[in-house]
Amino acid sequence: MIPRRGLLALLPMSALSACSGLPAPEAAGTPIGTLVCSGFAALHADGPGVPGPLLGSAVAVAPGRVACTTHALPRGAQAVWLRRGDGAPARRVRVLASSPRMDLSILGDEEGLLAPAKPCGRAVMAGDPVWAAGMPGVGPGVAAGAVEIPDAILPRFGRGFTARLPALMGYSGGPVVGADGHLRGLVAALPDGGGANALALLAGMDLDGLAGGRNRRVFILSIHEVMEEASRLGRTA
Numbered sequence: 001m002i003p004r005r006g007l008l009a010l011l012p013m014s015a016l017s018a019c020s021g022l023p024a025p026e027a028a029g030t031p032i033g034t035l036v037c038s039g040f041a042a043l044h045a046d047g048p049g050v051p052g053p054l055l056g057s058a059v060a061v062a063p064g065r066v067a068c069t070t071h072a073l074p075r076g077a078q079a080v081w082l083r084r085g086d087g088a089p090a091r092r093v094r095v096l097a098s099s100p101r102m103d104l105s106i107l108g109d110e111e112g113l114l115a116p117a118k119p120c121g122r123a124v125m126a127g128d129p130v131w132a133a134g135m136p137g138v139g140p141g142v143a144a145g146a147v148e149i150p151d152a153i154l155p156r157f158g159r160g161f162t163a164r165l166p167a168l169m170g171y172s173g174g175p176v177v178g179a180d181g182h183l184r185g186l187v188a189a190l191p192d193g194g195g196a197n198a199l200a201l202l203a204g205m206d207l208d209g210l211a212g213g214r215n216r217r218v219f220i221l222s223i224h225e226v227m228e229e230a231s232r233l234g235r236t237a
Contacts, residue, residue, distance in 0.1 A: 023133045023141025024085045030142060031181040032131040035059070038115040040175055041082035042135040043068055044090065051081035051090045057134045057174030058082060058107065059186065060114035065234075066107040067226055068173035069188055070098045073105055084113055085133070097233040102158030103188050104221065106230050117175060117183040119223045124150045129179050130163050132187055132218070134171025143167045145215050152219065157188050158229075160222040164215035176220050185220040192217045 027036040039060040045052030056072035066082065073080065073095065083090040091113045098105040124130075128147040135141060145165035153159045161184075163176070171187040178184050 021141075022083070022085050022087055023135070024087070026140060026142040027085070027131075027133055030131055030144070031179055032133050032142065032175065032177045034181055035117050035175055035177060035183070036085040036133050036142075038084075038086075039117040040085040040133055041066065041114055042085070043072060043173060044081040044083060045074055046077065046079045046081065046092065051083065054135055054137055054170065055080065056170055056172040057187070059173070059175040059183065060109060060116045061119070061183075061223075061226060061230055062116050064109050064112065065096075065116075065230060066093065066109050066114055067186060067230060068105050068107060069103045069186065069221075070105045071103055072172045073098075080107065082107070082109070082113060088113065099158075099229050099233060102221065102225065102229060103156065104158065104186075104226060104229055106233055117177075118181075119227060120178055120180075120182040120184050124161050124178070124184055124222075126150050130165070130176050130184060130220075131178075132163075132165055132167055132171055132174055132176045132220075134167065134174035134187060136168035136170035139168045139170075140166070143171070145218075148217065154189060154191060154219045157219060158221050159225050160185050160188065160220045162191070162217050162219055165218045166215050167218045171218075183223045185223045186226060187218060188221045189219040190216055191219050 027033040043055045043058045058068040094108040143165045149162040
């Protein structure tokens, strides 16, 4: 058995740098390609004048407003950095509000770095094909799969649906779209992760996902729930 701390040394540095890039090249030609280059961003911690460590992903849901998962943010964070999926220069933005009811935070984008994604106008159905994008650090940044349970509630996370996707840690807050490229929701959790989630946090990468290469059950916050909560937070902020 290889010690966990030794696994990183087995990966060539060239492979690590290639895998840690933005997902735009992988998304090209897929339904999520346009959104990745315009409304998707890598989420970084606030550093001293520069982006800090990678936290996860985010997506614009309205003019000047970007959504991400609260669990990806450092506790008490007042600002973070966004780096658009096409590699445009990163921008520092404010954390405007966090929902007390679901795993959702809203960031300000007053400079218009991101273009809002177009939300889906219909409910998802079992078997619908979906595509997700994220910033796993190591591993693919785009995943394709299908809706499994079209209406589900995950305590402390909110209401949405589940899909089978080969998503990795770092997809949290990233967009999920249908075949039309319209936004279905935000990646929020791996309900069946068990000890794998803790392992990923300890190791700094999603070893279980990288080793398995399989579709996982992924919980996705419904875009309709996200939009309603974002509007409510805007009224109370």
